[in-house]
Amino acid sequence: MMLNWFMEQTVILTLFCLPMMVSHRIILAKIGAHYTYVLWSAVPILLLISVCQLWFPEGFMSLKLSWLSLPEPAAVMQHYQVLATDTIKLSSMLISSLYLDYLYIAVMSFLFVSMVYQQTQFNPIVASAVKVAETNKGVDILAHASVQSPMLVGLLSPCILVPLNFKSLDINQQQAIIAHEAFHHERKDLWCNVIGCSVLLMFWFNPLMWFAYRRFRHDQELSCDAQVTSEMEKDNKIAYSHALLAYSQHVPLSMLHTHYGDKTILKERIIQMKKQHGKNTLVIMGITLALGVSGLMLNQQVHAGSQAKQAETHVVPTMRIDPIYPAKAATAGLNGYVQLEFDISQSGKVSNVAVIKSSPTGVFDQSATDALSQWVYTESASGVKKAQVQLDFVIHEPAADVERIKVN
Template sequence: MINWLMEQSILISLVSAFILVFHKPLLKQLGAHHMYSLWLAIPLMLLGSVVLRFVPNLLAESKIATFEHYRVLTSLAVKDSETFIPTPLVAALWLSGICVMAALLLLQRRYLDKLLRKSKPYTQNQSGELKNNGLMLADTLPILQSPEITSPMLTGVIKPMIIVPADFHKLTVKQQQAVLEHEQYHHERGDIITNLLAYSLLAMFWFNPLCWLAYKRFRDDQELACDAQITSSMNTDDKIAYSHALLAYSQHAQMGMLHTHYGNKNILKERIMQMKKYHGKSTVAIIAMTLGLSFASLMLNQQVQAGDHQSSSKESSTSSSKESSKESAKSHKQNVHPLTRVEPKYPKAAVEAKQNGYVKLKFDISKKGMVSNVKVIKSSPKGVFDKSAVKALKQWVYKESKKGAKGAKVQLDFVIDEPAANVERIKVTANK
């Protein structure tokens, strides 16, 4: 689990860093709606990781042929050193962070419950409609008023409602209508549930600073997308009035996990500048972007799950490479796929001695994909890496099959430095 979290954290960091670094040009080219949709890349990437764990042969490259070169690098696998934190302690720290995040969520739930109990119906909207010179906002959510908040917000998963501050009546009717439409659109788009899912992912990867930056930027893009929706049909005067409403509520608004935050002084200028631009919202474009992100996520996760394995073109000129090609082709036909591979530990003594080496292993695979009868065929240096390799291989899990496999063979290369051309590579065969 910890290894999976680390792998996904690296991938999330790459995607988040890309969006954060290129946010300004992407927003300019894509517009607020499509920029907000771009954040789908992260949950789709995590979903792709889960899919590939249960459906490893979804892509042709995920078959056993992709395991031709499996290297155990010291930078990834030195775990015997006393300087490393034990895995149970790492797991305990991670769970402690999740508990803190959950506690913060519960505290905000209590705050909102208390706020709702003290709130009263907004008296200027008795009929549930907002009218002025033919303008109407009908079928809106229940609107409450509270003196304890400084900015309008949408809250509630089961019973959603809009809460406005005590001075909301000071806005013009058009401004009130625009603000309420903004919060109503949050509801129609399901942003409260979306925010909960985003916070859940943040809680899972709380240790990654880029996740916190990405979460904040995601919430800001959410407000930009709502602004784009509401102001798309406004004339210049209405947009100016809407900007004044933003200015009035952008000084003290707080970001919450269970409510939206209409005001935001940190991106006030950005929100006002975006009103001068218009980018349409294309459903086809959003669907195409979602499908593209889904495919990219599957490919990216497939590369990570495959591990560190490379094929050596130099081997094609030697007699041993011809034999290994036949073995690999035979394995490919037999369709034996590892679902889970455990990284062997790089022995501390070998690290200190700067020793490279390899271990050739023979083993059986049951119908359920479990590994048994692991034996060392050959190793170099003899006895140095054998124990670590055997222990790791026993934990590998293969794809279930009707007959299993007998006499499967795998070679694990233990590498401190880049191996020379004559160092043997992994060769995997499965003989029934």
């Protein structure tokens, strides 16, 4: 698992979603439901830019902004102690890392299966539903007894499901509800939900992403309300509000399909209908473009920040093979050290190991070189050139009550 990449993206998404959530009411009041919903497209845009940088590091996405470029980190000599009584072992960090990988995959797989299962539950409902009408968008309107609130379902063959009492509503209410769900279909909101769910599955470990996904879905409904009621007279808006009340069911938010009635945001939807904002396609395109440029800059900033962090800590080993203490040196009671220089690939593998300095010369060199060649480091975006490490060969571990001072 590309741990570094995931951590960087978690920071980037948090930097966007947290202010978006905190200032949501202000944003909604200033720019309206349409543009607020468009702002959520920043999340997949940020990830897309980051993926392009990851897959095509030599392409235009990887161009460093001059004011963000950092100098190459200076080589830092890391020290590890090798005891004569040690045996070859794996670092506990490797075991922890493997467990984290398995946990991540297990939870993501469970959520994915749950999402697929949830969608398949509508197949028998759609198959046994009664066709009520057809919209001018070519989407069938089906009625079924188990449906409590109008919804758009089906990625490949979308249809609008309504309760059996749908026909008992006023004709204006019926048309408003159908227009609402038809706009979901026209705007491809089900596929937007797929993208949102995919991001959620990738970053399920971040609690903020769950709240952000729920807010995204609520803004989706507010945007549709704004579209349907933009040209309505006051009486029709009141009728539309009554329809919301009639179908307001406190049902769990589905992963993909839409819910016309959602009790959790009912008050917000009714209030928002009184605050209409215009919608301009050019403005939406401008916002999307601005999000793309901002996403590129934010990725560069986080990348620069990760470089600064790397300058302090570098990558760390996830698997260390301890050198074998030479039998002759142990018998003779010899202590010593070996300073080595090496390269670390993007995947964390060690290569080009060379001895810089050793004492006693030639005693511990081969053992240290053989062991270091088997080390594995954390993955990184560009790897590390000419990393340095010093392995100190010590016969006995110093007593715990002895003060130790490192002298360079």
